[in-house]
Amino acid sequence: MRNRIVLLLMLVVSFGLRAQVGISAGVSSVKGFGIPKPYVGLHLGVEIPRDDAISFYGRASFSLPNRGDFQGTTYATAIDQANTTPYLQTVTYNDKMNYTVLEGGSRHYIGDGYDSGFGAYGGTNVSIIFNKVSREYSDYDKTKYQLDPNQNLDRGSIFNLGVGLTGGVKNTFAGIGTLYFDINVSYLIISLPSNALAQQGELYTPLLFNFALGFRRELY
Numbered sequence: 091m092r093n094r095i096v097l098l099l100m101l102v103v104s105f106g107l108r109a110q111v112g113i114s115a116g117v118s119s120v121k122g123f124g125i126p127k128p129y130v131g132l133h134l135g136v137e138i139p140r141d142d143a144i145s146f147y148g149r150a151s152f153s154l155p156n157r158g159d160f161q162g163t164t165y166a167t168a169i170d171q172a173n174t175t176p177y178l179q180t181v182t183y184n185d186k187m188n189y190t191v192l193e194g195g196s197r198h199y200i201g202d203g204y205d206s207g208f209g210a211y212g213g214t215n216v217s218i219i220f221n222k223v224s225r226e227y228s229d230y231d232k233t234k235y236q237l238d239p240n241q242n243l244d245r246g247s248i249f250n251l252g253v254g255l256t257g258g259v260k261n262t263f264a265g266i267g268t269l270y271f272d273i274n275v276s277y278l279i280i281s282l283p284s285n286a287l288a289q290q291g292e293l294y295t296p297l298l299f300n301f302a303l304g305f306r307r308e309l310y
């Protein structure tokens with residue numbers, strides 16, 4: 091998935107070589123409303139100005155996984171129940187999840203424009219968000235016990251579609267590039283889990299805040 095995203099960004103750049111194109115990269119953090127831990131990661135993006143006041147952008151953000159605070163319990167059953175005591179063993183687990191965010195939209199600049207001086211910007215965006223969900227089980231004797239594979243899944247995924255607003259500030263250093271910081275607020279209008287493990291739980295929220303700090307360099 092990540093290789094395809096990088097290839098897509100390269101294709102966008104190649105088609106825009108005859109026009110001004112900004113390539114950006116930096117750190118990012120996804121914070122779900124009501125979720126205590128932020129998801130920290132990196133982002134890559136492209137931005138194409140229509141003029142000095144309006145631009146169109148695309149961005150891909152990737153986060154590291156976070157572990158949930160909730161610890162659940164399940165049971166492993168003895169493979170040979172007639173000769174194993176006890177025939178049930180308690181197993182604990184924690185869930186983990188990460189974010190891959192693909193977003194695009196428009197930006198409207200105020201103050202100094204797209205490629206000069208200090209300014210602010212705001213706009214709208216649409217995002218496609220993928221979550222990988224995994225479950226880590228505590229150790230148990232796998233030579234004697236087994237988990238029910240139908241009841242104890244170890245991975246799943248969530249496909250989401252969101253809409254939102256963006257706002258930020260930037261400062262362009264002549265001949266060097268642009269330093270920027272922005273915040274995207276997205277509301278997930280569609281959420282499709284792949285299985286029961288990926289059902290909306292303690293790590294999921296439909297309201298997301300995506301913070302990005304990075305540097306943009308222009309290609310002409």
